[in-house]
Amino acid sequence: MSKDKILVTGGAGYIGSHAxxxxxxxxxxxxxxxNFSNSSPKVIDRVEQITKKGISLVEGDVLNFDQIMEVFxxxxxxxxxxxxxxxxxxxxVQDPLSYYxxxxxxxxxxxxxxxHSGVDVLIFSSSATIFGDLNAxxxxxxxxFSPKNPYGQTKRFVEEIMADLVASxxxxxxxxxxxxxxxxxxxxxxxxxxxxxxxxxxxxxxxxVAAGRLxxxxxxxxxxxxxxxxxxxxxxxxxxxxxxxxAALEYLLSEGGYLAINIGTGQGIxxxxxxxxxxxxxxxxxxxxxxxxxxxxxxxxxxxxSLAEQKLGWRAKRGIDTICTDMWRWQINNPLGY
Ligand code: NAD
Ligand code: UD1
Numbered sequence: 001m002s003k004d005k006i007l008v009t010g011g012a013g014y015i016g017s018h019a020x021x022x023x024x025x026x027x028x029x030x031x032x033x034x035n036f037s038n039s040s041p042k043v044i045d046r047v048e049q050i051t052k053k054g055i056s057l058v059e060g061d062v063l064n065f066d067q068i069m070e071v072f073x074x075x076x077x078x079x080x081x082x083x084x085x086x087x088x089x090x091x092x093v094q095d096p097l098s099y100y101x102x103x104x105x106x107x108x109x110x111x112x113x114x115x116h117s118g119v120d121v122l123i124f125s126s127s128a129t130i131f132g133d134l135n136a137x138x139x140x141x142x143x144x145f146s147p148k149n150p151y152g153q154t155k156r157f158v159e160e161i162m163a164d165l166v167a168s169x170x171x172x173x174x175x176x177x178x179x180x181x182x183x184x185x186x187x188x189x190x191x192x193x194x195x196x197x198x199x200x201x202x203x204x205x206x207x208x209v210a211a212g213r214l215x216x217x218x219x220x221x222x223x224x225x226x227x228x229x230x231x232x233x234x235x236x237x238x239x240x241x242x243x244x245x246x247a248a249l250e251y252l253l254s255e256g257g258y259l260a261i262n263i264g265t266g267q268g269i270x271x272x273x274x275x276x277x278x279x280x281x282x283x284x285x286x287x288x289x290x291x292x293x294x295x296x297x298x299x300x301x302x303x304x305x306s307l308a309e310q311k312l313g314w315r316a317k318r319g320i321d322t323i324c325t326d327m328w329r330w331q332i333n334n335p336l337g338y
Contacts, residue, residue, distance in 0.1 A: 005029045005075050006249065007119075009062055009110060010083030012039035014193045015125065015182055015241055017047055019081055021191070022242035024051035028249075031056040031075050033068070034084065038196070040338035046190040062106035065113060072117035079121035079249055082110050085154070088200065089129070089296075092151035103154035104161075111165060120171055121252045123245055124162060126155045126178045128234075128262065128301065137268070138304035141260055148296060159260065166258040173252040180234035180264035180303050182241045184323040185330030192330030193238075194337035202271060203235070207331040210282045217286060219271050221293035226300050230271035234264035234302035237318035237326070247314040264303025265316040274320070281324035 006023055010016040011032030017039075020030040024047075032044065032055060047055050056075065060067035062084045071077065085103040086092070092099040107124065114122055131139055132146030147153045155178075162174045183203040185192030198214070199205040208214040222229040244263045251259065269277075279286050309315045318326075 003027070003029055004078035005031050005056075007031050007033060007071055007075070007077045007080045008083065009033045009080070010085065010125075011081075012036060012041065012043040013083055015179075015238060016081070016083035017043045017191045018186055018238045018242040019083070019245045020047050020055060021050050021186060022239065022246045024053050026246045026250075029053075029056070031058065031071060031077065033058045033060050033062075033071055035059065035061040038086070040194065042338040043191060050186060050188055050190055062109055063102065065109045068109055068113040069116065072113060072119065077117065077119050079123075079253065080110065080114060080119060081123045081245055081249070082107060083125045084110075085125065087151065089149050089151045090200065092154070093149055096150035099150045099154050103151075104157050107158040108161065111161070115169070115172075121173045121249065123175045123177060123248050123252070124158060126159055126176045127152065128178050128180045128264070128303065130156045130159065130178060131301075137300060138266060138302050139262060140304040141262055141307055163258065173256040173258070175248045175252055175259035175261065177244060177248060177261055177263045179241055180236055180262070180301075182238045183235045184237040184239070184318070184326045186239060187326050187329070189326070189329035189333040192327070192334065194334075202274065203327060206275065206278050206286065207327050209288070210278060210284060210286050210328065211331050211335055213335065215287065217275070217288040218291035219275075219288055220291055220297060222290040224293075224299035226270060228270050228272050231297055232268040232270050232300035232302065234267065235269050235274065235320065235323060236263065236265050236316050237323045240265075240316040240318055243317075244308065244312065244314050247312040251312050259311060261308050261311060262303040262305065263308060264305055266303055266305040268300055268302040269320055274324075277320045278324045278328070281321065281328045
């Protein structure tokens with residue numbers, strides 16, 4: 001089995017930590033590079049507990065080029081998964097410069113260090129948010145870019161920088177994966193999403209209401225042109241997202257080239273459907289009320305996952321009940337997060 005080392009920037013974060021588990025399962029050695037600005041060092045122990053493997057950690061900042069280069073000097077790196085960055089849409093509107101600095105400059109540093117080190121494979125965390133106005137469902141890779149906030153712009157810019165870089169250096173093999181709505185947790189309940197403060201997104205909010213940490217869920221809007229009037233999204237299990245990264249890595253290592261791929265299930269789930277699924281998983285009823293629409297929300301969007309299947313042989317395996325069961329296990333085992 002391969003022992004290739006994979007640099008995982010942001011590997012202590014929500015998706016990165018699950019990707020480290022998937023990498024270990026596939027026989028790779030993750031080397032985590034993280035500054036813990038939005039994560040806990042405890043994640044490393046948890047990943048080691050799950051995988052029964054020692055995980056290498058380099059504490060550092062993607063804004064510091066020398067620190068990234070040091071990882072390449074210390075470790076023989078075969079490929080990179082670049083998760084490090086900031087992801088809160090509202091915060092990006094309040095403080096766009098920080099978002100452009102960390103997400104765009106940070107990514108340029110990682111790409112630059114990669115080129116200086118002779119590593120030629122990288123997978124970037126992008127988001128369905130780059131597509132902005134989402135009217136033509138399912139959303140395929142050929143949908144128009146139209147991000148509606150600075151966070152989405154940072155993802156678009158990095159994708160465009162990557163495409164330019166591949167055009168200028170034929171030996172680079174890069175993939176950008178646009179996640180729809182990653183949710184859930186590892187089935188052991190040892191790692192999961194640990195938002196700071198009050199969660200801004202539906203799934204962690206719902207889990208905290210179910211656990212009694214928050215009193216009631218507000219459902220944003222009841223008059224959308226959808227099956228039950230509430231917003232529809234493509235919720236995808238975080239381990240399915242992690243598996244997609246390993247599939248993309250293996251594709252790039254064997255076939256090479258440039259990939260831009262949407263990572264979703266292809267299934268739209270409404271807010272009310274998610275509440276009911278979570279109630280089944282938790283075995284309790286969840287208090288909720290209708291409230292007004294949230295500014296900037298769209299009614300419905302979900303992925304066209306066919307290119308992912310065609311190119312990577314990957315498709316999401318875990319359904320909404322598994323997502324809610326795993327999320328609930330993480331929530332009750334870690335009521336206050338890490
Ligand atoms: P996260 O905040 O849990 O993880 C990001 C990790 O990066 C954290 O461990 C954080 O400490 C680290 N980090 C942040 N700034 C850093 C810096 N300057 N140097 C080094 N490390 C730094 O977020 P996540 O949900 O795991 O998201 C991972 C990536 O996926 C992000 O790029 C995010 O934009 C993207 N993404 C996430 C979602 C989602 O719903 N979670 C959806 C689409 C795309
Ligand atoms: C959010 C991000 C988006 C990111 C995506 C991936 C925002 C504005 N957008 O989008 O950039 O790519 O997550 O995870 O943060 N809802 C409620 N009550 C709540 C919270 C949400 O009813 O308390 C509804 C929303 O109106 C929406 C659905 O739940 O219909 C999902 O919301 P959320 O989890 O925030 O995800 P997105 O809006 O898709």
